[in-house]
Amino acid sequence: MIDSEGNTPKGSPAGDNSATHFRLDTLYSIIKDRQANRKPGSYTTYLFDKGLDKILKKLGEESTEVVIAGKSGNKAEVIYEIADLTYHAMVLMSLLEITPDEVIEELSSRHTLKVENEQ
Numbered sequence: 001m002i003d004s005e006g007n008t009p010k011g012s013p014a015g016d017n018s019a020t021h022f023r024l025d026t027l028y029s030i031i032k033d034r035q036a037n038r039k040p041g042s043y044t045t046y047l048f049d050k051g052l053d054k055i056l057k058k059l060g061e062e063s064t065e066v067v068i069a070g071k072s073g074n075k076a077e078v079i080y081e082i083a084d085l086t087y088h089a090m091v092l093m094s095l096l097e098i099t100p101d102e103v104i105e106e107l108s109s110r111h112t113l114k115v116e117n118e119q
Contacts, residue, residue: 024090031087031094066078
């Protein structure tokens with residue numbers, strides 16, 4: 001498995017870049033590791049070094065790119081841009097100490113409320 005920076009995460013099979021083995025919690029772990037262990041030349045390190053304003057700016061840019069790609073109707077381009085948006089959102093989550101589980105819990109609570117309201 002290879003991360004967005006071309007590195008093999010610890011504990012993953014070397015050279016296994018199969019999408020079926022890559023999960024968002026894996027990406028989050030990689031980002032958290034980059035936050036704690038700044039690697040020179042790493043884009044993730046660059047974002048953390050620049051701070052909140054830079055991360056928010058990139059998140060805004062990526063959101064706009066998803067909208068533009070969605071308007072184009074090109075599925076591959078939309079997937080690519082959503083991946084960028086997801087990555088940058090997870091960098092923000094890491095900076096603010098928000099875990100993927102917390103986001104999942106929020107989404108789950110919305111679904112639970114919707115089901116309860118429908119009954």
